[in-house]
Amino acid sequence: RDQIQHFHREGGGVEKRVEHRGYTRAYFRSASFFALLHAQSGEEGADTTAELLYRRGLALLGTIPKLHAGEHPSRVPAMSNLAHLLRLRGNAEEAAAMYQEAMRLDPGAQEVAYNYGVLCFDVMEDFPTAHRLFLNVSFFVF
Numbered sequence: 001r002d003q004i005q006h007f008h009r010e011g012g013g014v015e016k017r018v019e020h021r022g023y024t025r026a027y028f029r030s031a032s033f034f035a036l037l038h039a040q041s042g043e044e045g046a047d048t049t050a051e052l053l054y055r056r057g058l059a060l061l062g063t064i065p066k067l068h069a070g071e072h073p074s075r076v077p078a079m080s081n082l083a084h085l086l087r088l089r090g091n092a093e094e095a096a097a098m099y100q101e102a103m104r105l106d107p108g109a110q111e112v113a114y115n116y117g118v119l120c121f122d123v124m125e126d127f128p129t130a131h132r133l134f135l136n137v138s139f140f141v142f
Contacts (some may be wrong), residue, residue: 027057028078035085047085054082076106080115092123113137 031053037046061075083098099116102109117133120126 027053027060028074028081031057031078032081035081047089051082051085051089054078054085058082076102076109076112079105080109080112083119084115087119087123092119095119096124110137 031050033050035047035050037043057078058075079098079102083095083102086092086095086098096116096119099112099119102112103116106112113133114137117130117137120133121130
């Protein structure tokens with residue numbers, strides 16, 4: 001937190017942006033670890049920890065001035081992973097909103113569209129939206 005405040009006081013700079021991107025990458029890698037731990041072992045609380053780390057990493061990206069969505073390659077995959085965690089935890093509405101935002105940031109993200117389609121089909125029973133999303137996905141999962 002002190003480094004974020006220092007970043008803003010000093011007006012930001014390339015060095016500080018790189019530093020913040022490193023922290024963000026660490027949050028996303030840690031979140032992926034806890035999500036995997038929960039999926040493989042059912043470790044109590046690992047899914048909550050993963051959600052918290054994804055949220056912190058995404059919030060940290062928001063502190064970098066003039067950082068556009070496409071400038072950080074981890075943003076959309078992290079949003080998709082967080083949406084998947086939210087879906088598993090029974091929060092379909094927030095998961096849908098996260099998928100929609102990820103698709104807005106990267107309209108060509110095929111995996112995000114597919115996962116959002118699965119959410120719409122399996123959980124929300126929004127078949128027209130699922131159908132539209134699946135029609136736009138150019139790969140198949142067997």
